[in-house]
Each structure stands twice: as structure tokens, then as C-alpha cells.
Amino acid sequence: MVDALREVHRVLAAGGTLVDARPDSRVLAYAEQVTPKGYRRVGVVRTSARELPNDQASDRAVATVVRDGLFKRGGVHRFWHRVPFEDLDALRDYLSEHLRFERRARWSIDRRERARIRNEAFAIRRAVRWEMLSRR
């Protein structure tokens, strides 16, 4: 990763901008039921333990090129977006196939309530961290 960032530094003009945006594993993602009034939080979705070292390696790579004087940080930001699902089964299918997250949500509603709303629309609300760095 550091090698790629050094290449980015090379191809950027002086004062150019590097935008680094990626999933934010510092915070939980949320399972939500879509209701007529908005979104109801019904559980949390954790980042897979296998993905955390990758995220940490990315952080270290950026820190390395900043420390080496190649880039200047402009502040880290976060935004949220929702991945929509037709129903609860679709959300579960997504988690079972998607390597980034744990394979099961941790529900804050009981089994009976999940069964009751299983045909409703759902979403996973997840965080994205982004940072703008200036080429030195």
C-alpha cells in the first residue's frame, strides 16, 4: 500500500489532492427496518475480524507517507449511507455472502418481532471515512 501511495505522490502535481475514502470499521453498522415514518434500528452489524487488520494496514500506510513528508493531512471525516434490501432474508443473504461484515447481525429485537417484520424492507446503514490529503 505504501508503494501505491508513493506512486500516487509521483503522479500528482505539486499541491494536488489525494482523496482516500473507505469503509469505517471504527464504528458499528446498523440493521434497520424501513418504516413509513423512517428507519427503525433493529440490530448492529460488526466488521469481520478478518477485515480489521486490512483497515489498520491502510491506516498505517497513510500515516507512513504523511510521516515521510509526502502528504499533508486535511482532516478525517465520516458519512453514512444505506444499502437497501427487499426484506429480511435479503439482508441475511447479503451478510452471508459479504466478507466485510460478520455473517449475522446482532439483533436488538426478539425472534418473534423479526418474524413479524421479515417481509418489510430493510437497510444496512454503514459509515464511510474519508480524508483529503495535499501533496507536498
Next chain:
Amino acid sequence: MTSNVAHILGRQIPSSALRPPAADELAQWGGPRVVRGKRVLDLGCGDGRLAFGVAPYAREVVGLDPDAELIKNATAKASQQGLRNVRFLAGAGQDLPQGDGAFDVVILSWTL
């Protein structure tokens, strides 16, 4: 909510379908001014989600990704849309083919 992922899971879909729309992501970064009139490299561009999103504003956009099939599809899409300021290349981020100082903005979106 503009699309329903559940309908397309199970088929081969681009991972970008599960990511924020390019316009939303660009808006978070400060909007079109970030790329307006600039030479932009979208490194790890995948199917071109962000490259296509910034193309209306940028002077030139290059999308680079190691997946040759995605690059082929993105190139065809750019051609279909008549975009003259966008091109896609297969390659690795550790060995970029461009010369020094070739870009004003480099985007690593869901790449690092």
C-alpha cells in the same frame, strides 16, 4: 432509496452497486469543485462508478484497475455515452504508467 439490492443479489453484480452513488460521495467531499476542470485519476476504479460520476466536471478522467474485464466494460460504457474525457486502463497502483505530475486529483475510493 433508489435501488433494491435484494433483487440483484445472487446474480453477478458490481460491488459498486452496494456503495454510495458517486454524486453522494462527491457531495460529501465538497461537491464538483473538488474535480472541476482538473485531471483526475480514479485508482482502483472498478466498474467506473466514480470516474463516470466526476466526468461531467473534470477536464480529464483516467480510471485504473487491475481487473481487465471491468476495464473493458467501463470502456464500452464510456464509448456508448460518448464521453471523450474519460478513459480506462488495466494496471496496478504500484506501477502507474503516467508521468510525474500528470494529475491534479487522485481518488482512492474503497481502494486502500
